[in-house]
Amino acid sequence: xxxxxxxxxxxxxxxxxxxxxxxxxxxxxxxxxxxxxxxxxxxxxxxxxxxxxxxxxxxxxxxxxxxxxxxxxxxxxxxxxxxxxxxxxxxxxxxxxxxxxxxxxxxxxxxxxxxxxxxxxxxxxxxxxxxxxxxxxxxxxxxxxxxxxxxxxxxxxxxxxxxxxxxxxxxxxxxxxxxxxxxxxxxxxxxxxxxxxxxxxxxxxxxxxxxxxxxxxxxxxxxxxxxxxxxxxxxxxxxxxxxxxxxxxxxxxxxxxxxxxxxxxxxxxxxxxxxxxxxxxxxxxxxxxxxxxxxxxxxxxxxxxxxxxxxxxxxxxxxxxxxxxxxxxxxxxxxxxxxxxxxxxxxxx
Numbered sequence: 001x002x003x004x005x006x007x008x009x010x011x012x013x014x015x016x017x018x019x020x021x022x023x024x025x026x027x028x029x030x031x032x033x034x035x036x037x038x039x040x041x042x043x044x045x046x047x048x049x050x051x052x053x054x055x056x057x058x059x060x061x062x063x064x065x066x067x068x069x070x071x072x073x074x075x076x077x078x079x080x081x082x083x084x085x086x087x088x089x090x091x092x093x094x095x096x097x098x099x100x101x102x103x104x105x106x107x108x109x110x111x112x113x114x115x116x117x118x119x120x121x122x123x124x125x126x127x128x129x130x131x132x133x134x135x136x137x138x139x140x141x142x143x144x145x146x147x148x149x150x151x152x153x154x155x156x157x158x159x160x161x162x163x164x165x166x167x168x169x170x171x172x173x174x175x176x177x178x179x180x181x182x183x184x185x186x187x188x189x190x191x192x193x194x195x196x197x198x199x200x201x202x203x204x205x206x207x208x209x210x211x212x213x214x215x216x217x218x219x220x221x222x223x224x225x226x227x228x229x230x231x232x233x234x235x236x237x238x239x240x241x242x243x244x245x246x247x248x249x250x251x252x253x254x255x256x257x258x259x260x261x262x263x264x265x266x267x268x269x270x271x272x273x274x275x276x277x278x279x280x281x282x283x284x285x286x287x288x289x290x291x292x293x294x295x296x297x298x299x300x301x302x303x304x305x306x307x308x309x310x311x312x313x314x315x316x317x318x319x320x321x322x323x324x325x326x327x328x329x330x331x332x333x334x335x336x337x338x339x340x341x342x343x344x345x346x347x348x349x
Contacts, residue, residue, distance in 0.1 A: 004281035004345075009244075009274050013251040016340040021256075024333050062104060074101055074126040075119070084116070084126070102128035115233060152325050153213030160204035160215035166197040168220045169238070173231075177283075180228050186286060189279040196272040203265045210261065211325075229295055232287035236299045239280025241306035241348065247273035248337055249329065257327030266327065281345075300347045307348055310338060 056078035062071070076084075083097055115127045150158075170193040177187045201217070208215045226234070250270035257263040288296050314334040322328045329337060342348040 004278055006275045006278040009247070009278050010271070012344060013248050013270075013274060016248060016337060016344075017252045017255055020252075020329070020333055020336045020340060023336065024330070058101070060103065072102060072104060072128045074128065076124045076126070080116075080124045084124075098126070098128060101126060104128055115230065117230075150319060150322070151211065151213070152321050153208055153211035155322055155326060155328075156204050156208035156211060157213040157215040160201055160208050161218055163197055163200040163204050164217040165220060167194055167201065168218075170194045170197060172223060176225050176231055179225055180231070182283075182286065186279070186283060189275075189282070193272075193276050193279065196276070200269050200272065203268065207262060207265060228287055229291060232284070232291060232295070232299055233302055235280055235283050235287065236303045237306040239277070240284050240345070241303050241310065243273065243280055244277040244345070245310060245338060245341055247277045248341060249334070252329050252333075252337065253327035255327070256323075256329075257325065259325045259327075262326055303347050304349070307338070307342055311335070314338065 056076075058081075059075040059077065061073050061075075081101075083101070117125045117127060119125060170190050173190040174187060174194065177190055205215050205217075247270060250266050250273050254263055254267040254270045257266055284299070288299060291299075314331065317331050318328050318334075323330055
């Protein structure tokens with residue numbers, strides 16, 4: 001596709017859902033084997049990391065260490081190590097390097113995303129964030145850890161927390177887009193998304209309660225405004241990859257959930273998230289046009305790394321209740337949907 005407007009995306013997502021459903025045996029004789037959906041993790045890069053303690057050794061700080069998606073920073077007091085010098089002029093880093101340098105604990109969902117920045121005192125900082133399930137997440141958001149198999153109520157409680165976090169993400173987007181002089185239609189789209197995400201939060205809180213769970217909604221501290229380059233990197237990962245995939249999955253759920261209440265709620269969410277996906281790609285085009293060639297190439301690398309991380313997240317089997325009641329695609333169907341997405345969008349493959 002070359003134009004990612006809402007109507008085109010809605011048509012494309014419905015076509016993808018039909019093709020994957022047909023190929024996986026929902027009304028057709030063609031099946032997708034479990035082996036077709038297997039994904040190998042990228043091999044780690046052999047990077048030597050000096051133990052903390054010396055004057056020039058990296059200084060690590062980890063937040064949310066006890067959760068399933070920790071984040072943190074690595075400060076290099078004496079300059080960037082050789083492994084990172086190739087990316088010194090860039091704001092994204094190869095995730096295989098991040099994995100070895102960040103040393104984040106309990107990272108269950110693949111390699112972290114990283115970005116380089118500089119403190120006011122001139123020190124180089126590697127910002128580390130583990131991937132978490134879901135759509136657009138604001139800085140500081142983290143998924144909750146589960147002690148056992150995920151129930152339908154658990155899933156909707158997690159989704160409610162994500163939808164609530166997305167309110168913060170779009171609130172921040174409105175402020176930053178205004179700060180950077182974005183076109184009025186993009187600012188209006190982000191403002192409308194705030195209202196949408198509040199509605200999604202109410203819908204998913206209701207569903208979580210209906211299935212016996214009381215969601216815990218996140219309280220996220222205010223964040224400082226970002227540069228246009230940092231905004232573009234966040235939008236590439238959270239919007240162009242995760243939110244776009246989330247809209248596709250919501251479209252699938254609206255068509256496959258056996259529970260009428262779930263199907264109705266997911267139909268509303270799918271329509272809104274498809275509009276948010278179109279906004280993400282419009283933002284991507286606007287911001288990329290204002291960055292240099294190296295930064296634009298970094299956005300492509302960041303999206304491709306996000307797709308790899310998402311594939312790792314989709315490696316587990318989906319419970320029967322989640323497939324039938326909530327309408328979630330199976331492991332093989334998720335992989336096929338992601339394949340269809342990467343084949344259709346420029347920059348994801």
